[in-house]
Amino acid sequence: MxxxxxxxxxxxxxxxxxxxxxxxxxxxxxxxxxxxxxxxxxxxxxxxxxxxxxxxxxxxxxxxxxxxxxxxxxxxxxxxxxxxxxxxxxxxxxxxxxxxxxxxxxxxxxxxxxxxxxxxxxxxxxxxxxxxxxxxxxxxxxxxxxxxxxxxxxxxxxxxxxxxxxGPERMIRNIAFQKFYFDQYFEQRVRDGNINVKYCDGGSRDYLFINWFNQLMNRKYSDWDKGLKERPVTEIGLSNLYHNGLINSLEFAKAIESLNFNILLRNEILLANKGTSDEGLTFLDKKTLISVYERVPELMKEYYIDSPEDLKRTFDNQRNHITSIKKLIWDLMIDERGKETGSSEWAKDFHKAYFTSTPEKDRESLIGYNDSLMRIATIWGATNSNQKKLFNNICKKEKNSDSWEIQASLVTSPICSSEYLHHIAEGIGKEKGYGYILRIISRNPNVKIETLETIANDYSVEQRYTQCAKSALEHGKESANHQI
Missing domain, CATH: 3.30.460.10 (Beta Polymerase, domain 2)
Incomplete structure (x- = not known):
């Protein structure tokens, strides 16, 4: 052919x-x-x-x-x-x-x-x-x-x-890092106050947590998988949560309905935006709401949607079901890690590490942990609490770490210094396996022009890793947040 x-x-x-x-x-x-x-x-x-x-x-x-x-x-x-x-x-x-x-x-x-x-x-x-x-x-x-x-x-x-x-250790580190990273990234992917259907709480990117947790439990427990095959992986993950007694039948049904609706909505937005300046993007702005509402009256009728504004409310209601499942998975992940450590204090310390209400001195007492999840949580806790002194101390401690998720957590932070961003951009960020960190650095508000240039002008770096830096140099830093 x-x-x-x-x-x-x-x-x-x-x-x-x-x-x-x-x-x-x-x-x-x-x-x-x-x-x-x-x-x-x-x-x-x-x-x-x-x-x-x-x-x-x-x-x-x-x-x-x-x-x-x-x-x-x-x-x-x-x-x-x-x-x-x-x-x-x-x-x-x-x-x-x-x-x-x-x-x-x-x-x-x-x-x-x-x-x-x-x-x-x-x-x-x-x-x-x-x-x-x-x-x-x-x-x-x-x-x-x-x-x-x-x-x-x-x-x-x-x-x-x-x-x-x-294996399970890698899976659990993935869930921990991505939870904190997505929370921040979703805020960056808002445009003019309008959320992105893909990148928002309960949106299609959050489906990944259901799949990741399913993979984690599959690796840890031989009787976890209940045999559903050849279906979307999020549906398989939800099915295993239900059949293992971790969600009830109503929660399962609502989550499946949410998947159906959100997939259909995202599909229609992408079709409506094809050939426009928003091609490939899924912002739920007024223009898009009107376009989709008028485009698919059958879908609006099925979900009793009476107006473009009602479409937005329906999407918010539907995505809340996925958000609830994600919260459950987060709690279950913490329980799993607590069992592994054998410490009754681990879960309490982990919450202390990332809660914004934790005083700086109390959070500082946790930086001696070798546990990767605790190190990740402490970084994000210091970031979200604007505890700059503690954050800078962590940067000094982790300066030579080869942990992808540790360095990615640090350079994502809006309180990360431009000097540290440059250090990573010229160092480990250009090593094989770490390139995506350069995209994160390019979106950081503290990144300097010279750092963007050292990323954008390095022809040994893959194009997808230089793309955000080039966009920031040509169109301003905000544009780097909307690269697809």
Missing amino acids: DITKLLINFNRTKEQIRNKTRFRAPAKKSDGLTMAIAYSNVMEYVVKELFNLTREAMGLKNSEGMGAFLYGSPGRKEMVAESDLDVMLLYEDDSQIYHRFKDNFKEYAKSLQFCKVDLPEWGTIDEASIFAQKSITEGNQVLESNFVCGDEKVRIATEKIQQKFG
């Missing part, structure tokens, strides 16, 4: 999915989860076709040494119509053939008119291992990716990496 036929088939199939799954018979709610599965399955088909098209165009007889993987929303079976293509190409070694393959694959993928093709520039098995071991953000991409096609040896090698580095 050539690229023109693939584009025609792709667009036709997406339209069929919209028509079949977006709105159901009056007796049933619209099924966002079924729609997400259908779009994700189409994405798997498209990646296979692109992979084979690239291989044939290059005259390669087989796919030896290469494999294609989906991560992100298509990998989680939570794709919507205009989601990015999150695809990873992994290969055995750093051969020029593989680099050419990746370049050609990406060019073909661009022809399908995705909002963005998110294909990491790195790609060897060794590099995947480094990211899985060191990084939270890219590490999650490796650990949560699903094999689509290619060489079985690459699939097996990747699964070994996932097994080796995706």
Whole structure:
């Protein structure tokens, strides 16, 4: 199949999915989860076709040494119509053939008119291992990716990496860091007072906590998983919470309804914004509310939504169900860590570490902990309490730490000094596995022009890590917060 036929088939199939799954018979709610599965399955088909098209165009007889993987929303079976293509190409070694393959694959993928093709520039098995071991953000991409096609040896090698580095300790550090990071990041992703449907409390980014906690418990307890397969990972996580007695039937039903509604709403916003200056963005501003309200009267009728303002209220009510589940997961995670330490005081100290009401002297008494979660919580507690003296002492203590989540927590802070930001930007931030930290530094209000320049002008750094710095230099620091 050539690229023109693939584009025609792709667009036709997406339209069929919209028509079949977006709105159901009056007796049933619209099924966002079924729609997400259908779009994700189409994405798997498209990646296979692109992979084979690239291989044939290059005259390669087989796919030896290469494999294609989906991560992100298509990998989680939570794709919507205009989601990015999150695809990873992994290969055995750093051969020029593989680099050419990746370049050609990406060019073909661009022809399908995705909002963005998110294909990491790195790609060897060794590099995947480094990211899985060191990084939270890219590490999650490796650990949560699903094999689509290619060489079985690459699939097996990747699964070994996932097994080796995706253990409970890594999972629990991920949940702890991301909870604090998202709380701050969601505030940054507000535009003119309007929240972002993806990046807000209870929005689609918060679904990740349900999946991460499910992975944690799966690794710790052999009887945790209750067998639901081939469904969106958030639904599987909710099902396991319910069947293990951690949420009741009403909480489960409300969370599933919230998933359905929020997926449908985000899908319609992305479709409405396609081809506009807001393409790929999901801010719930007045213009968007009116557009979606008028665009899908069937959905409005199903949820008894009488006006654009009522649509906003309905979204807030729906996302509250996910927020409640996230809070429960946070408490359960703390309980799990407390059991591991064997200390009855650990949970109390952990809360003390991040509560804003904790006096600086009391929080300072906790910086001697070697426990990674306690160190993370103490940093965020000092940040959110504006305890600058303590924060600076922590920076001195952690200056040479190679912990991704520790350094990311420090450079995220609005009270982090410009000198420390520059120290990390010129140092560990440019080491393999730590690049995403450069994006965080570029969004910090204290970052200096010289630091942005040392990131933006370093051609050895991947483009996705220099993107925020370039945007901040060209359009002002605020623009760095809205890079997709």
